[in-house]
Amino acid sequence: MRRPNRTPERAEHRCLIDGSRLIVESLARSGADVFVGYPITPANLIYAYGFKRVPVAIAAPDEITALQWMAGFSACGRIPITATSFPGFALMIESIGMAHMMELPMVVILAQRLGPATGSATAGAQGDLLLLHGMISGGYAVPVLCPADFTDCWELSSLAVHTAVRLRSPVVLLTSRETVMTQRDFDLGRLPDLTAAERVLYSGPDPYEPYTPEENLVPAFLPVGNDRHQVRLTASTHGRRGVHESVAAEALANTARLQGKVIANLPEFTKFELDEQDGSETIVVAWDVTALAARQAVARLRSRGRRVSLLVPKTLSPIPPIYTEVLARYARVVIAEENLTGQLRLILFGCAGRPGLVGVNAIGRMVSPGDIITAVKEQ
Amino acid sequence: MSGRFLTDSPLPFCGGCGHGLVVRNTAKALERLGVSPLDVVLVTDIGCHGIIDGHFLTHTVHGLHGRAVALAAGIAAGLPETKTVLVYVGDGGAVIGLQHLVEAAHHNFDMTVIVHSNMLYGMTGGQPSGATPCGYRTPSCPAGKAEPGYDLCQRVHSAGAASARRVIGKGDFSDVIVEAMTTPGFAMVEVMEHCSSYGVKHNPERSLEAIVRDAELSMEPLRNPVTKPFRIESRGEALSLLAIDPIDRRFRAGLDRRISILLGGSAGEGVQVAAETFARAAIAAGLSATKKGIYPVTVGVGYSVAEIILSPEPILYAAAITPDLVALTSLDGFKYYQRVITEMRSGHILMDEELPGPVTNATVTRADIRRPAGKRGAALYALALLARQHRLFPTAALVEESARGRLAGKLDISHLLSQPDKEDA
Ligand SMILES: Cc1ncc(C[n+]2csc(CCOP(=O)(O)OP(=O)(O)O)c2C)c(N)n1
Ligand code: SF4
Numbered sequence: 001m002r003r004p005n006r007t008p009e010r011a012e013h014r015c016l017i018d019g020s021r022l023i024v025e026s027l028a029r030s031g032a033d034v035f036v037g038y039p040i041t042p043a044n045l046i047y048a049y050g051f052k053r054v055p056v057a058i059a060a061p062d063e064i065t066a067l068q069w070m071a072g073f074s075a076c077g078r079i080p081i082t083a084t085s086f087p088g089f090a091l092m093i094e095s096i097g098m099a100h101m102m103e104l105p106m107v108v109i110l111a112q113r114l115g116p117a118t119g120s121a122t123a124g125a126q127g128d129l130l131l132l133h134g135m136i137s138g139g140y141a142v143p144v145l146c147p148a149d150f151t152d153c154w155e156l157s158s159l160a161v162h163t164a165v166r167l168r169s170p171v172v173l174l175t176s177r178e179t180v181m182t183q184r185d186f187d188l189g190r191l192p193d194l195t196a197a198e199r200v201l202y203s204g205p206d207p208y209e210p211y212t213p214e215e216n217l218v219p220a221f222l223p224v225g226n227d228r229h230q231v232r233l234t235a236s237t238h239g240r241r242g243v244h245e246s247v248a249a250e251a252l253a254n255t256a257r258l259q260g261k262v263i264a265n266l267p268e269f270t271k272f273e274l275d276e277q278d279g280s281e282t283i284v285v286a287w288d289v290t291a292l293a294a295r296q297a298v299a300r301l302r303s304r305g306r307r308v309s310l311l312v313p314k315t316l317s318p319i320p321p322i323y324t325e326v327l328a329r330y331a332r333v334v335i336a337e338e339n340l341t342g343q344l345r346l347i348l349f350g351c352a353g354r355p356g357l358v359g360v361n362a363i364g365r366m367v368s369p370g371d372i373i374t375a376v377k378e379q
Numbered sequence: 380m381s382g383r384f385l386t387d388s389p390l391p392f393c394g395g396c397g398h399g400l401v402v403r404n405t406a407k408a409l410e411r412l413g414v415s416p417l418d419v420v421l422v423t424d425i426g427c428h429g430i431i432d433g434h435f436l437t438h439t440v441h442g443l444h445g446r447a448v449a450l451a452a453g454i455a456a457g458l459p460e461t462k463t464v465l466v467y468v469g470d471g472g473a474v475i476g477l478q479h480l481v482e483a484a485h486h487n488f489d490m491t492v493i494v495h496s497n498m499l500y501g502m503t504g505g506q507p508s509g510a511t512p513c514g515y516r517t518p519s520c521p522a523g524k525a526e527p528g529y530d531l532c533q534r535v536h537s538a539g540a541a542s543a544r545r546v547i548g549k550g551d552f553s554d555v556i557v558e559a560m561t562t563p564g565f566a567m568v569e570v571m572e573h574c575s576s577y578g579v580k581h582n583p584e585r586s587l588e589a590i591v592r593d594a595e596l597s598m599e600p601l602r603n604p605v606t607k608p609f610r611i612e613s614r615g616e617a618l619s620l621l622a623i624d625p626i627d628r629r630f631r632a633g634l635d636r637r638i639s640i641l642l643g644g645s646a647g648e649g650v651q652v653a654a655e656t657f658a659r660a661a662i663a664a665g666l667s668a669t670k671k672g673i674y675p676v677t678v679g680v681g682y683s684v685a686e687i688i689l690s691p692e693p694i695l696y697a698a699a700i701t702p703d704l705v706a707l708t709s710l711d712g713f714k715y716y717q718r719v720i721t722e723m724r725s726g727h728i729l730m731d732e733e734l735p736g737p738v739t740n741a742t743v744t745r746a747d748i749r750r751p752a753g754k755r756g757a758a759l760y761a762l763a764l765l766a767r768q769h770r771l772f773p774t775a776a777l778v779e780e781s782a783r784g785r786l787a788g789k790l791d792i793s794h795l796l797s798q799p800d801k802e803d804a
Pocket of ligand 1: 425426427428429444468469470471472473495497499500501502503508
């Protein structure tokens, strides 16, 4: 038997595997130590793996409870994770806002499926990005990382844990049915080693102020119930001490810092793939599983002599400034995503859009390479 | 009074509000317990009672309306038993979060919940809550609440609470709180009180005792047998999810282009395992493969179909727009793919000879599949026939891969493959 918790040998190790397996293994190796589950398709495989692999796994009676329990575990110094889809995520949002305000690290996996509402549980979609950009009252950013392929499932899940701990924040790992359920041949030997997130606890003098930021704008953490210093956590507008202070200047500064810390640390969790071709005036942009169709489309276009570039954004909140800088260089921007309204398009360019902006959209089926090729060719 | 547990600031409640008395009794109970403030975590809900967190010198956590019990459950389960977890919630918060109370009692989370039961929502202006007793008047129901309120103690008792007890919020009831805090597991104290701003004025002539009596709310302590409080326990190091057997490249594939294959069959007939085995066999022959299963949410009935893509190149986009090959082993699978096969302009459909004749421009082969292979072997056999006929990869790869994994010892189709199929003959 293989030794547990060891990356398989560097030699080729081909297998038929789904993304859920890579995500859970990566989260566990990176330090996630409690899985809280409430089942929902297409996140059920993640649930099953969570119960097999994460040191503590516990079944919640609903998604609100799941998030509240997670906040409790996080307050005690654990790194909790869960997985859900839109209907469950909707129930979690008030509590994610709480965890964001209290500055409690955790990872929420959102496996998108076809909506609206209950929609079609077994059909994929990329319909929840816009929601993630507005889910915190006030529009504050929660880091969102979105794997495009299986290697990303491994690397970004780990980055999600590290980011959650480093920023003292909930992090959303955004994925969708195809990534977490479809099985693909994959070489495990290609996966890099991962390190567990290191938890640095406050070791300074009394009084400990739970919301006094360090240099990176993130306050040092101490678990509730510790024997050294009093810890106060609150979801109400608060200053450094962690008690409600309404609209006092210090409290508002603290609230603004919540956004500031995410922006200030954004370079540490900015991930994207940029494949530019000299002389191309068109760039294809695609996220989540549509990125695979886009890679295929771009390869085919190039093989036929068409010049075209590709951007696969993987950090989807906040939007790293590099995306708009890159896109500004192109006369045509083709954004492909599996939704009706063009959510990334709206996030990047708003209702006004921009000249040369083209959306490639589909619901109830994946955007195909052919869809993208057609859009790129249309002038 | 401040002592070791409270700051010196005056309490934030209206004069005469019952919440103040709960706070003083709590502080007294903690003094009597002899714990240190850092041994205590106070979790407060949203409501007038909840704004007290800044006055306590314990650890404090102030969350969302109705969710304090669930938040505290996570804390209680994550801390050692030497710590005391205390929850403050209003009757309003207790009702919006009733499931959390029931769940916490059921799991026996180690905490003491103190319900500030002032029979209305104080913070939002005195609306009745689900726990407001029948006839109790509030500003928004001046004629008195029409229906009875929940008996919160009964609810948590029937859910398994180690202890649940109602007290009249007058004088010194710190002993009741001490008793709850020393009870291992989930204990609840419901303190009946008046809201001096919205309750007293509208119910001037009624004492708390009379209201409780008229509502037939029992003052008897309710107990369940003591069980071990719930704490999260690490299961130790688990086996890596990546500890799966590698598929060695040991066969040579005949396939030289990307193809997509649909497999249509019925639930319970091994369709998904067959498709997985087929994909693994293709990988053993050096191909890239993807497999997607499609079935109704009621997995035990109706169709079960799978989409497989094979390619000598790495597969990116993993969907079959128009299939190249289709294998149909049952009527459920045939019906599921009927529209798809009608639209096929080319390609090959292999189907069991018992199935109805399809309308299609694809080449159709009807073969004896279910009879020799049995209903559980039909899917794998059909795929094997396709692999052989279209020289995708050697059927020996399929036989070997089916001898491993989930089919090991359960399904062997090698004897069927040793005979030439009709097409070859
Ligand atoms: C989800 C949500 N819904 C509604 C509210 C508004 N709200 C704040 S406090 C409260 C009721 C408080 O009543 P209770 O829990 O009995 O506490 P009290 O104020 O009487 O102490 C409500 C409805 C809220 N904060 N959150
Ligand atoms: S409004 Fe009622 S419940 Fe709130 S503090 Fe005043 S008296 Fe107490």
